[in-house]
Amino acid sequence: MKVLLLNGSCRKNGCTYMALREAADTLNQEGIESEILQMGSSSVRDCIGCGKCADSCRCIFSGDTVNAWLDKAEQADGFVFGSPVYYAHPTGQFLSVLDRIFYAGSACFSHKPAAAVVSARRAGATASLDVLSKYFADAHMLMVGSSYWNMVHGTAPEQVGQDLEGLQTMRNLGRNMAWILKCIEAGKNAGILPPPAEQEQWTSFIR
Numbered sequence: 086m087k088v089l090l091l092n093g094s095c096r097k098n099g100c101t102y103m104a105l106r107e108a109a110d111t112l113n114q115e116g117i118e119s120e121i122l123q124m125g126s127s128s129v130r131d132c133i134g135c136g137k138c139a140d141s142c143r144c145i146f147s148g149d150t151v152n153a154w155l156d157k158a159e160q161a162d163g164f165v166f167g168s169p170v171y172y173a174h175p176t177g178q179f180l181s182v183l184d185r186i187f188y189a190g191s192a193c194f195s196h197k198p199a200a201a202v203v204s205a206r207r208a209g210a211t212a213s214l215d216v217l218s219k220y221f222a223d224a225h226m227l228m229v230g231s232s233y234w235n236m237v238h239g240t241a242p243e244q245v246g247q248d249l250e251g252l253q254t255m256r257n258l259g260r261n262m263a264w265i266l267k268c269i270e271a272g273k274n275a276g277i278l279p280p281p282a283e284q285e286q287w288t289s290f291i292r
């Protein structure tokens with residue numbers, strides 16, 4: 086079983102990475118494979134709402150990370166979405182990626198466990214967690230919790246290293262994610278499969 090940890094920071098080995106690394110190491114100790122995906126600083130398109138992804142489950146813009154990450158997501162069993170806090174929200178670049186990933190390929194995430202993780206100097210962490218968690222609720226995902234909200238604090242990785250409670254929260258998250266994955270696997274082996282969703286009824290306006 087494998088968990089993908091997506092880092093929405095441009096800073097490859099920054100504070101968010103420290104948090105994801107702690108969760109990934111714990112997953113590994115629990116026998117779960119992990120891979121941290123780095124967004125980097127190359128430019129990312131916004132969703133243009135063309136709807137072309139409805140047939141292919143992939144975005145028409147193939148020049149950035151979105152379709153490659155969807156290919157990986159299809160094979161993965163669980164997810165951690167990590168972002169620094171920018172003006173009390175996740176990074177704009179990461180939100181562009183997530184809009185397109187979930188709009189094109191929500192089937193890759195359906196009935197899989199997910200958690201959001203944020204890194205902040207001081208404030209805006211819960212508001213950012215709230216934004217990230219909205220993607221899961223809309224995609225039949227199972228949200229995994231920890232011993233506190235999934236946040237670390239610092240402007241440099243060394244400061245995150247001193248955030249003992251934040252790092253402990255990441256380890257507890259990793260253990261909870263591993264446990265849920267093993268429960269899902271045991272359920273599958275016992276013939277308990279995800280329920281089929283009803284056909285979508287879109288009521289885009291109030292009658």
Ligand SMILES: Cc1cc2nc3c(=O)[nH]c(=O)nc-3n(C[C@H](O)[C@H](O)[C@H](O)COP(=O)(O)O)c2cc1C
Nearest residue numbers: 094099100101169170171172173205206207208240
């Ligand atoms: C444009 C910008 C906006 C930021 N806004 C906030 C903020 O609203 N609240 C906060 O606590 N930290 C804020 N920060 C600090 C980062 O969230 C913090 O340093 C974070 O740990 C960086 O993570 P990274 O090293 O993974 O990029 C901001 C940083 C930048 C560059």
